[in-house]
Amino acid sequence: xxxxxxxxxxxxxxxxxxxxxxKCNIYTPPNYTPDKTYPVLYLLHGIGxxxxxxxxxxxxxxxxxxxxxxxxxxxxxxxxxxRAMADDSVPSEVLSQQNIDAFDNFxxxxxxxxxxxxxxxxxxxxxxxxxxxxxxxxxxxxxxxxGITMPETFGFIGAFSPAPxxxxxxxxxYPGQLNKEQMLxxxxxxxxxxxxxxxxxxxxxxxxxxxxxxxxxxxxxxxVVYDIFDGEHDxxxxxxxxxxxxxxxx
Numbered sequence: 001x002x003x004x005x006x007x008x009x010x011x012x013x014x015x016x017x018x019x020x021x022x023k024c025n026i027y028t029p030p031n032y033t034p035d036k037t038y039p040v041l042y043l044l045h046g047i048g049x050x051x052x053x054x055x056x057x058x059x060x061x062x063x064x065x066x067x068x069x070x071x072x073x074x075x076x077x078x079x080x081x082x083r084a085m086a087d088d089s090v091p092s093e094v095l096s097q098q099n100i101d102a103f104d105n106f107x108x109x110x111x112x113x114x115x116x117x118x119x120x121x122x123x124x125x126x127x128x129x130x131x132x133x134x135x136x137x138x139x140x141x142x143x144x145x146x147g148i149t150m151p152e153t154f155g156f157i158g159a160f161s162p163a164p165x166x167x168x169x170x171x172x173x174y175p176g177q178l179n180k181e182q183m184l185x186x187x188x189x190x191x192x193x194x195x196x197x198x199x200x201x202x203x204x205x206x207x208x209x210x211x212x213x214x215x216x217x218x219x220x221x222x223x224v225v226y227d228i229f230d231g232e233h234d235x236x237x238x239x240x241x242x243x244x245x246x247x248x249x250x
Contacts, residue, residue: 004064005061005065006027006030006032006060006064006067007028007032007060008026008059008079009026009028010026011023011121013113015084015109015113015114016112016113017105017108017109018084018088019086020086022080022088022114024078024080024081025055026076026079026118026122027059027076027077027078028076028122029063029067029075030064030067031074037124038073038076038122038123039073039130039132039249040076040118040124040125040131041077041078041134042077042132042133042134042143043077043134044136044139044142045079045081045082045135045136045138045139046137046139047094047100047103047163048090049139050083050089051080051081053136055079057235057238057242058239059077059242062242062246063075066243071247072246072249073250075250076118076122076124078114078118080106080114082138082139083099083106084103084108084109085102095172100165104177107145107146107149107150110146111150127155128155129192130155130250131154131155132156132158132245132250133146133147133156133157134157134158134159134196134241134242134245135158135160136238137160137162137163137238140159140162140197141159141162141163141165141166141177143157143159143162144157144159144162144166144213145166145178147193147195148182148183148184148185151193154193155192155194155249156193156245156248157194158196158197158245159195159197159198159213160198160238160241160242160245161200161203161205161206161233161238161241162206162209162210163209164206165177166178167179167180167212167213169209180216183216183217183220183222184220184222190221190222190223191223194225195217195223196226196241196244196245196248197213197214197225197226198210198228198229198237198240198241198244199211199227199228200228200230200232200233201228202230202231202232203232203237204232205232205233210226211226227241
């Protein structure tokens, strides 16, 4: 890809969590050098996607343009396969419990396999103020869950049209990863963590769930940036989300 945008490279790493080799895409910025330490963004896809889904959102162009304009620092972005199971291809039934469980299992793959691989092969910072996680739809749900569960690791959390199931959701019989009382960070991280949530004004997939997540967080004393963009449950909204989120991090 044109160096003005940086480069995206597909790599493989061994996952003890799944017992398989897994693939992810790595974005490196323009003029990348292994001699410099970079902040890192983990960017998660939706329930019917793989590590390639975000490529439809041109993250290299969004990041590359902002970096070249001097609006954000050069960064590395990791675009993993969030479906943490032995067969991580897209299943015929994306709403199956097995597929949902695989997404919820990603936190283990991330902690135990992917992040160690990235740290061993790329010069990424290990400071929480230089580590971010974000995602679209189901990836947004997982980004919120992981960010809240691992506050010592992530200083920035982005959720673009986050999917149902972070909290109990009767319509799909989801028990929820967290209850309303657990939608908060420890006191030491409450006011030094950016939480960004957005949704499309015509989204009829997640409807007002992103707003409900925001309200639960705010009720528990969290600081949340919440935006509505013109669009549906698609990359029109998610690209806007990524653009505005990245401008607020690092």
